[in-house]
Amino acid sequence: YDPENHEFMVKLRAEKVARIADYIPLQEIDNGPAKGKLLVLGWGSTYGSIKTAVKSALAQGYSVAHAQVRYLNPFPKNLGELLHNYDYVLVPEMNNGQLVRMIRDQYLVPAEGFNKIKGVPFTADELFTKIKSLA
Numbered sequence: 001y002d003p004e005n006h007e008f009m010v011k012l013r014a015e016k017v018a019r020i021a022d023y024i025p026l027q028e029i030d031n032g033p034a035k036g037k038l039l040v041l042g043w044g045s046t047y048g049s050i051k052t053a054v055k056s057a058l059a060q061g062y063s064v065a066h067a068q069v070r071y072l073n074p075f076p077k078n079l080g081e082l083l084h085n086y087d088y089v090l091v092p093e094m095n096n097g098q099l100v101r102m103i104r105d106q107y108l109v110p111a112e113g114f115n116k117i118k119g120v121p122f123t124a125d126e127l128f129t130k131i132k133s134l135a
Contacts, residue, residue: 018074027076032058032065038135039086041111043069043099046092046122053127062135069099080107088134090114092122 031054032039042050047068054066067082069075083089083103089111091100100113114130116122 021071021074021077024071024074024076026078027067027069027082029082030066030068031055033063034065035085036065037063037086038065038088038090038131039083040064040066040090040092040127040131041069041083041099041103042066042092043072045094049122049124049127050092052124053131056124056128057131057135062131064131064135072099072102075102075106083107083109083111088112090130090134092116092127092130094121 029039031051040050040054050066050068054064057064065086069079084107089103089109091097091103091111092114093099094116096117097113097115100111103109103111112134114127116126
């Protein structure tokens, strides 16, 4: 066992994973303005309810947008820039808030988690109510 080689290999693997970002698509806004008051950032099974809630909020004049992350490690290269285009970031998750912690840690944005761990999906109405309270 060589401690120096171990450290070197750990850093080398981390660099290789980070370079994957060069080959994945840039993050796009699924719906809403490219800059504004609120970005609802989802991943996985939250897509449908977020999309529906954001469409309803946009129809009622709220400054809200939706982006759905498809790559988590590494994140798309432009995700940080995109997040900083909004005053608030809401991250609805069907878990205890893993993504919101990653977003806060990596991009230093005050993202707000909205978690549901009851084994049933978010409804569009639940998300719309939360959006109205922030936007």
